[in-house]
Amino acid sequence: MTTNTTTDVLLHKGSGLQVVVGLGQSGLSVARYLANQGYQVAVTDAQAAPSLANQLPIEIVVRQFGAIDAELLQQAARIIISPGISLATEAVAAARQANIPVVSDIQLFCEACRVPIVAITGSNAKSTVTTLVGQMAADAGVNVGVGGNIGVPALTLLDNTDMELAVLELSSFQLETVTNLGAQVATVLNMSPDHLDRHGDMLGYHQAKHRIFQGAKSVVINREDALTRPLVADNLPRVSTSIHAPDKGQYGLITDPEGQIYLAHGTERLLSADKLLIKGRHNLLNAQAALALGGLVGLPLASMLETLQQFTGLEHRCQYVASAAGIDYFNDSKGTNIGSTMAAIEGLGAVYAPKDGKLLLILGGQGKGQQFGELTPFINQYVSQVLIIGEDAQQIEQHLRAAKISDDVALHQCQTLEAAFATIQQVTKSSLSQVQAVLLSPACASFDQYSGYVARGEHFIALVNQLKVVQSTSLAVD
Known part of the structure; x- marks a missing residue:
């Protein structure tokens, strides 16, 4: 020492x-x-x-x-x-x-903070929803501080003495040492196994996440996920989101006879889904969560809907990178648990399935004690090739095979992203290849090979751009 x-x-x-x-x-x-x-x-x-x-x-x-x-x-x-x-x-x-x-620092923040707090956690999408709510507030003319797990330490927000609203992304690690957060509105967006190596089991993880509700004045829950509901029955104002049609006062989706999907509040159609720049069913839930959270702190609906239509999403979160040789490449390096990867596969898979297309999925890294067999139904429906990288690659393959992955899905052990890209070029050369999109959504932490998910995503983007150069050069020679 x-x-x-x-x-x-x-x-x-x-x-x-x-x-x-x-x-x-x-x-x-x-x-x-x-x-x-x-x-x-x-x-x-x-x-x-x-x-x-x-x-x-x-x-x-x-x-x-x-x-x-x-x-x-x-x-x-x-x-x-x-x-x-x-x-x-x-x-x-x-x-x-x-x-x-x-x-934790969050405890110090909530004791010192004198403005309403929007507190956001969940296994997935918390950065997207936190950023979106922060942007909605800023666009509505509110002096807002956005921080916590999203990159700006919460205590740093207190330097802004004119702050009117604080929007915090909170991880289970931050929440496990917080008591009586006292948020104006709090939400657990979703729950799927994550960080079980730290919390011991799903119960420990669930208990840490739900500390966000202590002292909350209102809550937002996901009707699709019972684990997002506060454990204690109370009379708090409670607004819910869903992929199904909403009840009065709640958020959900309404589909018209022509198949057009709308974000809805009760019976009111708020916005057509095709007006959103962020795609996939999971992002329709994210949009509802942001509207519900913003509404509970008094942000005007018209302004929030305008922000929604301008929001392009986050880097490393189902981020479209480029198209090379007719195949689209998506960087979801921030997908560090199986729930996030499920959402990415389902969200993008549904885009390509009507065109008889399949995804090529890159998985792997540090598995954090997760059960990767839970991905199998989504892979069997939307994926034709799985390329596995990283420290727990062998274990991931074992889990997928034990969960009866389809014979129509090919598994490849690649170890590194460079090797994965060599395999991509091999498997997509076949005229029988159904691959229309490559998705990096590792469902794992990145620290076995990278300094973090950002470095992993940037490496993926660099390899895509390198592939484009190689292919354009090849075409020029031909």
């Missing part, structure tokens, strides 16, 4: 020591916030030389790096833990056993 200074002098100055565990972006924001508030602050991180250490305020002199310092944690009045660090970490677990409070 490396120590920038001794702790002996500081630790006995008072009982209010705040110990920040983990020095990523959220940890840095916590350290700065607490130092500005006048607290006595110490920081510890498992890395010997955290890259953000030189950005810490100079008054924070206790910096224990190289391991999470168990002795330091035992001296804390309160521990603020970064979301990437498990509560089961030995030093943290010992501190909790000693009844030392362990909270």
